Amino acid sequence: MEREKIKRIVSKHRHEKAAILAILHEIQEEDKQLETESLNYIAQLLKIPVANVYGLATFYSAFSLGKKGDTKIRVCSGISCHINGADEVNEALKSKFNLEMGETTWDEKFSLEKVHCLGLCSIGPNVAFNLVTYPKLNKERIETIIEILHKRTGDSK
Amino acid sequence: MxxxxxxxxxxxxxxxxxxxxxxxxxxxxxxxxxxxxxxxxxxxxxxxxxxxxxxxxxxxxxxxxxxxxxxxxxxxxxxxxxxxxxxxxxxxxxxxxxxxxxxxxxxxxxxxxxxxxxxxxxxxxxxxxxxxxDYKEVSPFKDQHRRLLENCGIINPLSVSEYVAMEGYSALYKALYQMDPEVVVDEVIQSGLRGRGGAWFPTGIKWDMARKAQHKEKFVICNADEGDPGAFKDRTIMEGNPFKLFEGIVLAGYAIGSHQGLIYLREEYPHTYEFLNDAVYTAKRYGLLGKNILGSNFNFTLKIIRGGGSYVCGEETALMDSLEGEMGDPRLRPPFPIEKGLWERPTIVNNVETLANIPHIIEHGGESYAGIGTEKAKGTKILSVIGKIKQPGLYEVPLGTNLEHVIFNMAGGPLNGSQIKAVQVGSPFGNFLSGEKLDISLDPETLRSMGSMIGSGVIVVLNQDTCLVDILLHTLSFFVEESCGKCVPCREGVFQMKEIMTAIYEGRSTMEDLTSLHDIGGMIKDFALCALGGGAPSLILNGIRDFRKDFEAHITTGKCSWTS
CATH class of the missing domain: 3.40.30.10 (Glutaredoxin)
Structure with a gap:
């Protein structure tokens, strides 16, 4: 990410070290990743060791050093979704996108990741595509959704 | 206005x-x-x-x-x-x-x-x-005692006037104009309210110590890092009646002499984040946050802070680390947060559900609040009943309500007339109780006497075709992924337990592996730094004790006992 943009985000948070999570969130949202260069620059601006910034970026699952997709697919692995068949939904997602959990498609359109619970336990299995959550999924339903998404965004296999 | x-x-x-x-x-x-x-x-x-x-x-x-x-x-x-x-x-x-x-x-x-x-x-x-x-006569609302959820699904959550019409903000008005802070604390002590996040510490006592702590700056932290998989009560309160929560938070601030509140919200709730920010904006406009709240001399600001997607940050000391811009590592106590909390200032950390109880307590008095519940656990508890159940959802009931009643009469019993095999109260750490042992009172003392816990109130119902080895392995994977890595027993020990459980699940093990699980589990229980590491082995060891058949089937045949 360009240094100017990072500088603007850090200034918005008044160079407060405590706001680093919010800073990382904003950079991750815009850039879809936290590049080493960005982490170094944040450390420099906040006057803290790079190791600390790197530590945070790898400790918290919301952040990623590698590029996430334009559409971030988050699969709920909460106990309720698990009991109600999340595994078959996960398998369908993995095979349709040819991805493992934590990976991104070559064209950076989609990334797949697991979250521990989306808090929608009565209507699972759930998968969130960015801010849109699809409830009550099974193999057929998720495959239909993926087909529609592929058509809308161009092929991404 | x-x-x-x-x-x-x-x-x-x-x-x-x-x-x-x-x-x-x-x-x-x-x-x-x-x-x-x-x-x-x-x-x-x-x-x-x-x-x-x-x-x-x-x-x-x-x-x-x-x-x-x-x-x-x-x-x-x-x-x-x-x-x-x-x-x-x-x-x-x-x-x-x-x-x-x-x-x-x-x-x-x-x-x-x-x-x-x-x-x-x-x-x-x-x-x-x-x-x-009427909704009080019909499932799933029947037999509920909706003190916290009373407005959820009924009023417009962002309308201050509709909340005020439902008695909202009269408790805060009463406190600011007619009650000294210590009287507010006394009412909370009287009420017998205990922390609903899972620790069940007496709220009033925590507040009293924080009030007496001498410092110009103190903090109220609302723990909204609802991380227990299966829990969504806090989200429902925040999205259904945010001003009730805010009123509770401001009352907490007034009681302990704090002027700054923070809601630490889990990262997995992006809608809730936007929504709460809207609610804060509205509350400020009405003079319900900010300077001179309700025209009084009391000032209080509230900020919503997003977490980073880490379960351990739901533990109060790790949560404060996270708020300070650090990795979430549980701290050794003492010092307790009420002495040295956020930025080493006196701090109270309370769960969303706990704080949502406060307006009722101040409005109707601690004694009246304590009118329902058990001898040691007062008030209501929101139970999140999920899994293989006919009507999953949130059931707010008086503490001490019978588990069987909740599952069969309120939530409609197991799905499609199947048999209940096990019920986990207090997921993810609570034990799996066998389907025959459900005639128990839902309160922290009863569950503790059974060697388990009520936790944050997640109840997972499993029917005959669920395999305990699979469920326990799934839960163990969660613990492994969420271990913060600070202490060796949790980081390495729980990981080893998961490796052994995976071998059992896949039929690559012998009966001796059960002994290894016992040995490692015992060590972790003794030496883990916090409840995350310490809780994992008990769950597995109790599972082996109570559902041994499932384990034996996997060890000897490599699959569940009922599959051919």
Missing amino acids: KIKTMGDLDKLREAGLKSLAPKQLKISISMSTCGHALGADILYHELVKEKAKQGLKISIGQTGCSGFCNLEPMAVLRLHGRPPLLYTQVTVKKVKRIIQDIKRKKITKQGLLCTIGSDSVSGEPDPALNNIP
Whole structure:
């Protein structure tokens, strides 16, 4: 990410070290990743060791050093979704996108990741595509959704 | 408009009552995260279009979730002179039909669950509604004692006036003008309220110590890092009635002498984050946050902080690390947060559900609050009943309610008439109880005497075709992924337990592996730094004890006992 943009985000948070999570969130949202260069620059601006910034970026699952997709697919692995068949939904997602959990498609359109619970336990299995959550999924339903998404965004296999 | 006097509050209450009992037809769609997932936003926009197209004289509003997401989207219909009507699983087609019928002076029965005969909004008895039950008589609301969820799914969560019409902010007004901080603390002590996040520490005692701590700067932290998989009660309160939570937080600040509050919200709730920020903005505009709250001399600011997606940050000391911009590592106590908390200042950390209890306690008194519950656990608890159950959702019941009653009478029993194999109360750490042992009182003491816990109130129901080895392995994977890595017993020990459990699940093990699980588990229990590491082995070891058949089947045949 360009240094100017990072500088603007850090200034918005008044160079407060405590706001680093919010800073990382904003950079991750815009850039879809936290590049080493960005982490170094944040450390420099906040006057803290790079190791600390790197530590945070790898400790918290919301952040990623590698590029996430334009559409971030988050699969709920909460106990309720698990009991109600999340595994078959996960398998369908993995095979349709040819991805493992934590990976991104070559064209950076989609990334797949697991979250521990989306808090929608009565209507699972759930998968969130960015801010849109699809409830009550099974193999057929998720495959239909993926087909529609592929058509809308161009092929991404 | 800023509320400064009792007169302002009265005016607002009147406006709220009008909004809740409008002269012209009003349809409110529930638009929480779950409603959105099930098409509430499409429904809302279609309704707006339909209104314009037909020139309908109706108003369109919104509500939050009532705790039964599988019945979403819900719609509350308000007709002049009648109690509100609650429709479930509403679609565009259904809502058009409802409007058509009203034009013909008819009430659509299809999808109509009940009337909402709440005190302040009820209308006259109505022959047209003869066969429609009140929501207190109908499943899934029947037998609930909705103190915390009373407004969820009924009022517009972002309307201050509607909340005020439901007694909102009268507790805060009373406290600011008629009660000294120590009296507020005394009421909370009297109430017997204990922390609902899972630790069950007496709230009033925590507040009392924080109040007595000498420091200019103190903090109130609301723990909204609802991380227990299966829990969504805090989300439901925050999205269904955020001002009730804010009122509780400001009361906490007033009681301990703090002027700064923070809500630490889990990262997995992006809608809730936007929503709470809107609510903070609105509360500021009404003078319910910021300077001179309700016209008094008391100032209090509130900020919403997003977490980073880490379960351990739900533990209060790790949470404070996270707020300070660090990795979430549980700290050794003492010092306790009430002495040296956030930025080494006296700090109280309370769960969303705990704080949502405060307005009721201040409004009606601690003694009255303590009127329900058990001897040692007072008030209600929101249970999140999920899994293989007919009507999953949030059930708010007095502490001490019978588990069997909740599962069979309130939540409709196991799915498709199957048999219950096990129930986990207090997921993810609580033990799996076998299906025959459900005649127990739901309160922390009873569960503890059984070697388990009530935790944050997640109840997972498993039926005959679930395998305990699979479920326990799934839970163990969660612990491994969420271990913060600070202490070796948890980081390495729980990981090793998972490796062994995986081998058992896949049929690559011998009976000796059960002994290894015992040995490693015992070591972790003795030496892990916090409850995350210490809780994992108990769950597995108790599972082996109570569901040994499932383990033996996997070890000897490599699969579950009932598959051929």
